[in-house]
Amino acid sequence: xxxxxxxxxxxxxxxxxxxxxxxxxxxxxxxxxxxxxxxxxxxxxxxxxxxxxxxxxxxxxxxxxxxxxxxxxxxxxxxxxxxxxxxxxxxxxxxxxxxxxxxxxxxxxxxxxxxxxxxxxxxxxxxxxxxxxxxxxxxxxxxxxxxxxxxxxxxxxxxxxxxxxxxxxxxxxxxxxxxxxxxxxxxxxxxxxxxxxxxxxxxxxxxxxxxxxxxxxxxxxxxxxxxxxxxxxxxxxxxxxxxxxxxxxxxxxxxxxxxxxxxxxxxxxxxxxxxxxxxxxxxxxxxxxxxxxxxxxxxxxxxxxxxxxxxxxxxxxxxxxxxxxxxxxxxxxxxxxxxxxxxxxxxxxxxxxxxxxxxxxxxxxxxxxxxxxxxxxxxxxxxxxxxxxxxxxxxxxxxxxxxxxxxxxxxxxxxxxxxxxxxxxxxxxxxxxxxxxxxxxxxxx
Amino acid sequence: xxxxxxxxxxxxxxxxxxxxxxxxxxxxxxxxxxxxxxxxxxxxxxxxxxxxxxxxxxxxxxxxxxxxxxxxxxxxxxxxxxxxxxxxxxxxxxxxxxxxxxxxxxxxxxxxxxxxxxxxxxxxxxxxxxxxxxxxxxxxxxxxxxxxxxxxxxxxxxxxxxxxxxxxxxxxxxxxxxxxxxxxxxxxxxxxxxxxxxxxxxxxxxxxxxxxxxxxxxxxxxxxxxxxxxxxxxxxxxxxxx
Numbered sequence: 001x002x003x004x005x006x007x008x009x010x011x012x013x014x015x016x017x018x019x020x021x022x023x024x025x026x027x028x029x030x031x032x033x034x035x036x037x038x039x040x041x042x043x044x045x046x047x048x049x050x051x052x053x054x055x056x057x058x059x060x061x062x063x064x065x066x067x068x069x070x071x072x073x074x075x076x077x078x079x080x081x082x083x084x085x086x087x088x089x090x091x092x093x094x095x096x097x098x099x100x101x102x103x104x105x106x107x108x109x110x111x112x113x114x115x116x117x118x119x120x121x122x123x124x125x126x127x128x129x130x131x132x133x134x135x136x137x138x139x140x141x142x143x144x145x146x147x148x149x150x151x152x153x154x155x156x157x158x159x160x161x162x163x164x165x166x167x168x169x170x171x172x173x174x175x176x177x178x179x180x181x182x183x184x185x186x187x188x189x190x191x192x193x194x195x196x197x198x199x200x201x202x203x204x205x206x207x208x209x210x211x212x213x214x215x216x217x218x219x220x221x222x223x224x225x226x227x228x229x230x231x232x233x234x235x236x237x238x239x240x241x242x243x244x245x246x247x248x249x250x251x252x253x254x255x256x257x258x259x260x261x262x263x264x265x266x267x268x269x270x271x272x273x274x275x276x277x278x279x280x281x282x283x284x285x286x287x288x289x290x291x292x293x294x295x296x297x298x299x300x301x302x303x304x305x306x307x308x309x310x311x312x313x314x315x316x317x318x319x320x321x322x323x324x325x326x327x328x329x330x331x332x333x334x335x336x337x338x339x340x341x342x343x344x345x346x347x348x349x350x351x352x353x354x355x356x357x358x359x360x361x362x363x364x365x366x367x368x369x370x371x372x373x374x375x376x377x378x379x380x381x382x383x384x385x386x387x388x389x390x391x392x393x394x395x396x397x398x399x400x401x402x403x404x405x406x407x408x409x410x411x412x413x414x415x416x417x418x419x420x421x422x423x424x425x426x427x428x429x430x431x432x433x434x435x436x437x438x439x440x441x442x443x444x445x
Numbered sequence: 446x447x448x449x450x451x452x453x454x455x456x457x458x459x460x461x462x463x464x465x466x467x468x469x470x471x472x473x474x475x476x477x478x479x480x481x482x483x484x485x486x487x488x489x490x491x492x493x494x495x496x497x498x499x500x501x502x503x504x505x506x507x508x509x510x511x512x513x514x515x516x517x518x519x520x521x522x523x524x525x526x527x528x529x530x531x532x533x534x535x536x537x538x539x540x541x542x543x544x545x546x547x548x549x550x551x552x553x554x555x556x557x558x559x560x561x562x563x564x565x566x567x568x569x570x571x572x573x574x575x576x577x578x579x580x581x582x583x584x585x586x587x588x589x590x591x592x593x594x595x596x597x598x599x600x601x602x603x604x605x606x607x608x609x610x611x612x613x614x615x616x617x618x619x620x621x622x623x624x625x626x627x628x629x630x631x632x633x634x635x636x637x638x639x640x641x642x643x644x645x646x647x648x649x650x651x652x653x654x655x656x657x658x659x660x661x662x663x664x665x666x667x668x669x670x671x672x673x674x675x676x677x678x679x680x681x682x683x684x685x686x687x
Contacts, residue, residue, distance in 0.1 A: 236648050237639055244643035247667055251642065252483050259476075261502040268487070268495040410667070411642075412479055417665040418645055419472045420465070421652040428659040430652075437648060442641065443478045 035098055035213035038225040042426050042435055046094050049086035049197050050212050058082030058123040061201065065209060072107060074204035079108075081126045085117065086197040086212070092169040093426050095435040096228060098221050099197050100164040100177075100211045103138065103157060107206030110158050112138040114165055114208075116174065116195040126200035134187050135200065136163065136176040143176075143186050154183035162218045165197065169432035170228060180218035229436040236437070249274065251411040257282055258400065258409035260290040289399055296392045299385070301330035304395075315402055322398050324354050325391050328365050332382055335368050344369065415439070459661045480505040482641055489631070489640040491518045513539070517630055524623035525616075529558040536626065543633045550629050552582050552589050556596055557622045563599050564614050571600070 036043055051067035060082040062071045070084050090097045101114050115127030115135030127135025128144025135144045138157040142150025157163050157178055164177040167190065174187040199208055211217065249272050256265045262283045269279055288311055295304045305326055308315055316323045327350050334343040347369070351362060364379060371377035381387075397407040406413070418439055425434035484505045487496035493514040500507050516539050523532035533554055536543055544551045555578055562571040575597055583590040595610065602608035612618060628638035646667070653664050666674050 233644070236651055237644050239647050239651065241643065241647075244646045247646060248486060248640070248642040252486055255479065255483055256499070259503070261499060264495055264499040264502050267498050268492060271492045271495055409479075410672075411482070412474060413469075414649060414665065414667065415474050415479065415482070415645065416469045416472050418649040418652065419474065420468045421649065421656050421662075423468075423472070424460075424660060424662070425652055425656050428656065430659045431655040434652065434655065437652070439645070439648075440473075440478070442644075443482055 033216045033220065033222045035094075035096070035217075035221060038096075038222065039094060039435065040438065041440075042093075042423075045423075045427050046091055047088050048094055048097065048213070049088045049090060049099070050214075051087050052210065053085050053087045056087075056119075056123070056196075057084035068211070069104065069207065069209040070199060070201065071104075071207040072201040072204055079203050080124055081111075081129075081200055081202045083117070083121065083123045083125055083127065083198055083200045085119070085121070086210075089119070089194045089196050090116075090167060091429060092432045093429040093435060095170055095432045096166065096168050096221075096225060097197075098164060098166040098217065098219070098224075099213065100162050100217055100219065101199055101208040102162045102211070103159050104207040104209055105205055106138070106159045107201070108203035110139050110206065111202035112157070112206055112208060113144070113200040114163050114176070115144075115198055115200075116165065116167065116190075117198045118194055119196060121196075121198065126202065127198050132193055132195075133198070134174055134190075135198075136165070136183075136186065138163070145187055153186065154178060164217065164219050166219070166221075166224070167195065168228070170232070170436075177219040180220065182219065225436075228433075229438075232433040232436040233442070235433075251409075251414065255409045255411040257286060258405070260286045260293070260396075262286045262290070285403065289396065292399075293392045293396060296326075296329075296395060297388050299329075299333045299336075299388060301326055301333055305330075312399070312402060315399070318402070319398050320354075322395055324358055324361075325394065327351055327354070328361065329388060329391055331365055332368070332387070335374055336383060340369070415443075458659065462663055465663050477505075482645075486640045486642045488514060489638070491521070493518065513630075513634060517627055520630070521623045521627055524554075524557070524626060525619050527561045527564075527619060529554055529561060532623075532626065536630065539630065540633055543629055547629055548582070548586075549589075550625055552579070552586075552592075553622055553625060555579050555582070556592060557619065559596055560599070560613055560618065563596075563605070568600065 035048075039046060039048075052063050052070055054063070054067070057063070057070075058081075060072055060074070060080070061084050062073050063069065063084070064071065067087075072079070072082060086099075103110075103112060106112070111126070113126040113128060113135040115133060117127055117130070117133035121130050121133050125133075126137065126144070127133055128137070128146070128150070129135070129148050131146050133144075133146060136142075136153060137144060137150060138161075140150060141152070141154045141156040143153030144150045154176060155178055162179055165174070166177065166182075167174050169190075172188055172191040173185050174190055175185050176183050197210075197212070199210070201208070253265065253268060253272075253274060256268060265279070265283060265286070268274075288307075292304055292307050292311075295301075295307065305316070305323075316326075331343065331347055331351060334346060347366065351365070354362065365382065367379055368374045368377070368382060371379075374380060375383060401407050408416075422434055422437055422439055425431055480503050484496060484499060484507060487499060488507060491514050496507055496514065499505060516535060520532050520535045520539075523529075523535065533544070544554070555574075559571055559575055559579060562574060575593065579589075579593050583593050596613060599605055599608070599610055599613060602610070605611060605614050631638040649665065656662065657664075668674070
């Protein structure tokens with residue numbers, strides 16, 4: 001099929017309205033300029049408006065196109081204002097919420113309004129006419145704030161135009177856009193209100209279609225998000241420093257010791273002037289630990305056990321779980337390199353002593369013997385070198401616990417706590433700007 | 446509170462220590478991210494040798510050319526010992542645009558130089574320098590002019606250290622100028638001027654305070670020796686529920 005043909009077919013699928021060409025370039029799939037993109041990992045935690053409500057509307061309004069399009073149907077001779085709300089209120093935890101409508105048709109008079117209202121708003125009014133509602137109207141470009149009388153605000157809008165409404169819970173402001181251009185602050189008193197996106201229509205055949213963030217917006221919401229995000233981090237950074245500097249140094253040192261980077265520890269300690277009498281013994285300790293872990297990663301399990309028993313005589317007695325893991329790994333290494341008789345002998349002598357407690361893991365390991373070529377067997381993954389890594393990690397933690405060190409470096413603990421607190425803050429609506437403080441992003445940028 | 450006073454809302458506001466620990470275990474934190482956090486700290490704070498060694502020992506790539514740390518440290522130490530000329534020279538070798546595009550920073554450096562001249566008692570040099578170098582910069586900038594006037598008035602005091610302007614001649618003034626310059630160099634290399642780790646600590650503190658209003662959870666507090674204490678706010682009510 002030629003491109004031309006393809007295009008014709010697509011065209012016939014579109015609504016016959018004169019404005020249909022407007023929706024031609026809706027780039028579904030490209031979410032880089034949508035709210036969804038910026039909520040990112042938090043999106044599943046947020047109940048945000050996604051379509052027009054089925055019930056919360058005036059009966060003159062007809063909803064179509066996956067509940068995104070609203071059209072005014074004349075039922076009486078005199079037509080009255082008719083309002084529809086979205087399916088959900090906007091949770092302040094989302095920080096910033098934005099939606100757009102495109103005017104499919106201005107109908108008879110184009111008395112169209114976009115805005116926000118509370119759940120109590122009557123369905124026979126246009127946005128902005130009642131208490132706790134805000135609206136930007138197309139016929140005169142006026143802004144209505146909790147009043148039937150509008151004030152001059154922006155340009156008028158009509159068929160083919162896209163207008164948007166942006167609410168910012170961080171600074172409690174609201175503004176509208178027309179065809180991607182922001183029109184300036186419309187309100188700054190929205191704090192504490194439970195608001196729904198809404199549109200109001202008034203004359204027959206008026207029709208608008210909403211984008212609640214599934215598609216690319218006309219307004220550069222991504223830029224706005226980015227700026228708000230930077231502001232949020234700046235405001236954190238500008239909190240007067242107390243002892244973060246001192247703590248940071250200690251956290252870094254502790255981290256370096258934990259993971260065993262002795263030379264870095266020495267240089268860092270001397271550059272920062274940290275005096276610690278125990279540093280030398282800690283460095284020896286790191287070195288021993290590192291030697292053992294290197295042996296383990298090289299598959300020299302026999303030597304690992306000898307070293308452990310030499311340096312920490314009661315460690316393996318206390319940690320049967322670690323001993324078991326090491327012996328299993330030894331068995332696996334023997335499968336690779338030793339005569340089968342020796343391997344069998346080792347298995348029956350050493351591993352059987354762990355029955356019945358570790359029966360299930362033993363079955364899997366022992367099954368290696370059953371295959372002529374274990375490398376091509378269904379349990380071949382046991383022979384991977386990578387299998388040594390988690391054991392090394394467990395051994396490292398066990399040794400730290402053995403010597404009364406935290407099993408996780410405090411630095412890591414701090415990062416984990418920060419992430420969980422941020423997640424919970426979004427879930428619990430604790431602070432609107434939490435959503436911008438994406439710790440992962442901050443660490444990776 | 447009495448156990449019978451605990452309502453459903455109270456229970457929703459609480460999270461047990463076990464549940465919290467599970468969340469801490471589940472959250473994704475990669476060693477790579479942590480290594481980068483440490484590297485970022487070493488680099489921005491200018492611990493060059495430690496950063497190099499950390500690169501060797503951990504395999505974490507330095508995000509910046511480590512050589513630039515040397516320059517930054519040299520510049521900082523020049524300013525902090527009062528050798529402004531030397532500092533300006535190294536900056537201009539590094540990137541002449543840094544001072545060209547930062548009139549305020551350049552003014553502050555010149556102002557520091559003036560302060561150093563006054564401190565050394567080189568009065569006529571100070572006056573010539575102020576008239577020839579600083580005054581032209583003030584013509585279009587009212588704020589600069591105010592600062593210049595303030596600095597020049599140092600000359601009026603017999604004992605500067607006892608004057609109301611004494612802060613200008615203190616080491617902290619040099620430190621301030623040096624930090625402004627350090628930050629500008631970092632920005633010019635498109636790096637953050639603040640290390641991330643202290644920001645994370647502030648963020649943690651801030652976020653825990655926010656969440657406190659909505660949820661009772663085990664707070665993490667860190668003392669100056671970077672030792673942790675968790676405050677389990679639940680413990681009282683927990684024991685009562687049992």
